[in-house]
Amino acid sequence: MADYTPDEIMTVCAARQLKSGTVCFVGIGLPSAAANLARLTHAPEVVLIYESGTIGSKPDVLPLSIGDGELAETAMTVVSVPEMFRYWLQGGRIDVGFLAAAQLDKYGNINTTVVGDYDKPSVRLPGAGGASEIATSAKEVFVMLRQSKRAFVETIDFVTSVGFYEGGNSRDQFRIPGKGPTRVITDLGILTPDPITREFVLSSVHPGVTVDQVKAATGWALKVADDLGTTSVPTAAELTVLRDLHARTKQAHAEAAE
Amino acid sequence: MADYTPDEIMTVCAARQLKSGTVCFVGIGLPSAAANLARLTHAPEVVLIYESGTIGSKPDVLPLSIGDGELAETAMTVVSVPEMFRYWLQGGRIDVGFLAAAQLDKYGNINTTVVGDYDKPSVRLPGAGGASEIATSAKEVFVMLRQSKRAFVETIDFVTSVGFYEGGNSRDQFRIPGKGPTRVITDLGILTPDPITREFVLSSVHPGVTVDQVKAATGWALKVADDLGTTSVPTAAELTVLRDLHARTKQAHAEAAE
């Protein structure tokens, strides 16, 4: 039984959510690692799309940016950014939008814009990028981030990308094409939305993690699913592929600097 | 002094209207012959754009259709048809729109849609194609057609492509970006709009053509410019290039059929 870090089980667990043939619009960072791990293990035919316009990228090393050359060189084709957002995302061609987040509330609404007041932010974050439309135009959305009270909050400071808004059917008022966030994968477990209230509840914990640990890392009173599961541990094969991918990436990004 | 046909002097005279460097959106048929004659004689740098998406075409033979392979093979680049109409024509990048017409009225409005009633046409013509927006988005428009009472009418049956509408400033109500038709070149002479009434008047006759002949071939009471000019005759060089072009074209279109 290989041992592994919390980031590793989070990435492995997120990768497992993607099926071969799924068309996935990949956010940079954690989602990109997970999506490529899926491609290199159980889902060789997963189609990875990056907002820089690359369709069907098969990078050998992880991109640092959303537009690294590796993504274009290994893509089936590269389209312009207006075409990517209009024909492919807004056009309804994306099965899964895979997003990271800075802040998340219990209804899966995401903040990547500001901490504090918008006009006088205590921390200015990068902003929406493609996320606000990925969240609404993709058929469903997976969210991936490390679990902590700072990130998992009762109320987010700014809704950058809407999830289930104020819960229940409140989101319907926006006539959103996609069905929204269907799972949140963290370093402690997996959260899924209650079918009625749409509040995210703990549906699986990673091995060795207690429910109390997860509650302690959550800024709202986290509910637990009746059928709470336990994530199966990463296989040696999954970990080997993931570690090789990270090693290749580290070396490539260092080399780039002559 | 070479002798020549009415079509030949019309084409030569139309070609002379184009300057090197002018970006010309070329209609098929007569305008295409004139535009390419200009390119092969005095205006080698004229930029020919066809609605099929070809930019900077330099065909060796005249296309039968607006999308012959010759246009793509000799183009600087080929863009999609939506890009052509949106970025290049509507985007205001065209200096001259060069149109043919079935019917024309004294204000330079063009009909290429129907003869007779729209819902019960006596003759159904091909329709607008790109012409209605070429007429309004190009910075100026040249029209080229053979002169006859059937074509030059007091009132056209259908406005496909607007010219000066009902004359004077009546066209301003449409907030049209381009300045409209600035000349009509025929097999008998050249008509240009009166600066005030915007009615097309005879400003030049081709050699050997009388004003009465032109009036007899016009369906409205044709006015004559005070400074009526006479078109200078086609040079031997112009005629040689034009006839070679037509000869190459005839042969190429026959060959295409195995």
Next chain:
Amino acid sequence: MAKITSLATAVAENINDGDTVAFEGFTHLIPMAAGHEVIRQKRRDLTVIRMTPDLIYDQLIGMGCVTRLVFSWGGNPGVGSLHRFRDAIENGWPHKIEYEEHGHAAMASAYAAGASGLPFAALRGYLGSDLPKHNPNIRWVDCPFTGERLAAVPAIRPDVAVIHAQKADRQGNVLLWGIVGVQKEAVLAAKRAIVTVEEIVDDLNAPPNAVVLPSWVVSAVACVPKGAAPSYAHGYYPRDNAFYQRWDGIARERETFLKWMQDNVIECPAPDSKVRAHG
């Protein structure tokens, strides 16, 4: 994922009576063979969409497959009229057809809107034109910033898009080049898409930023060499301009038209049935 199959199967499985079908192509890459298969399979009550309906639309109309046409330029390019199209509109033969008429700028924008998942397209179009008086699908929208009034047309969202391309690979990914028209937009705007190709290859070898349609936006791919003739396929064969000129004589009279269709379409198997027999 696209199913790589015969033309007959592709048409049978994807085009139904009453469907709205866009057989697109802008002079280049006209899906002529696919249109012939639709005629052989006797599809009826089709609404057909095309910026530049040409010979294949003349044939579909003359053979009674069409009840409604959406178009922006209907002619035999550089030759003259489409006689079957005119006979249907002017005399209702073989039956009356309805038509919705636009300009190229509007239709190109409407295809792009359809591909973009938008309900309409705005354009600086139809200024001073009589067409809006006759087409209730030409409306107006005001810019919420400048107040300018722009023309608006509904997005085109066909049930099926049918196109011809140069190449597909064995996974059903498609590459086309040259005059690419509105084919990418038509496929992405449609619910289903049939693509006929000149050849199926191991590797598309697509240049950077080429027009590629991934297998997962295509329903069926059929290998139909010369499937665009008498139109052309850039890099494969030229446009048979002489045939377009001959068509004027063939289609002018109903009898000569019907005889030609019988001899050259109805009694001919789909080209790829022969090709496939040879392996």
Next chain:
Amino acid sequence: MAKITSLATAVAENINDGDTVAFEGFTHLIPMAAGHEVIRQKRRDLTVIRMTPDLIYDQLIGMGCVTRLVFSWGGNPGVGSLHRFRDAIENGWPHKIEYEEHGHAAMASAYAAGASGLPFAALRGYLGSDLPKHNPNIRWVDCPFTGERLAAVPAIRPDVAVIHAQKADRQGNVLLWGIVGVQKEAVLAAKRAIVTVEEIVDDLNAPPNAVVLPSWVVSAVACVPKGAAPSYAHGYYPRDNAFYQRWDGIARERETFLKWMQDNVIECPAPDSKVRAHG
């Protein structure tokens, strides 16, 4: 027709204090050298537009060239914050800057609208987002056919677009490939355009349907090899990801930032002045 000239002349002749300038590039082909020349020429009161403002915008802001920023994602990709951008927004150093914030889908559509001569772009965007509460340039428009409400943003029409491309020919026609971003739209939306290129060649040898900008839509072309570094030019040199990581340390403090700019930008001539000296 594009004037083929030095970077210094291109900037001096085309960018004025107070202009609205889009230095575009989506990770690839960032016009870094052109931005440095703008800093050396001490342009002021610029409104700068960019979907993904990165290091060059951090530098323009930190050096006081910018009074207003229009953007949709402001960060050091894969690394973290743009410290000069944050210092200006959070602390008003070197002076306060205004900003107008959008999402990528809206800005990409707004550039396309600008290139298309339209006053606005409609999109299915900002649904449930808080951004419309803070940005009065996000409005709504109703579809005249379905009644659906769509987001609307004003077209982007910069005074000047600045991009970097791989090649130009001696007439000033430009070719770019790989990740092409919104550069074609930015150039076609702008009144003037400056293009820096890796090399000037006799023949572009552009593949069919490549992204080519004809000389007559470009104001000035300057040959600036490595003009995109530490970003990359596909086919020429890779992205210097390590430098992007180092920038985090350089830009974190005002002093280290100013020293780096002094040593590496202010006191360096335009790269092509050297190149040109060598012939």
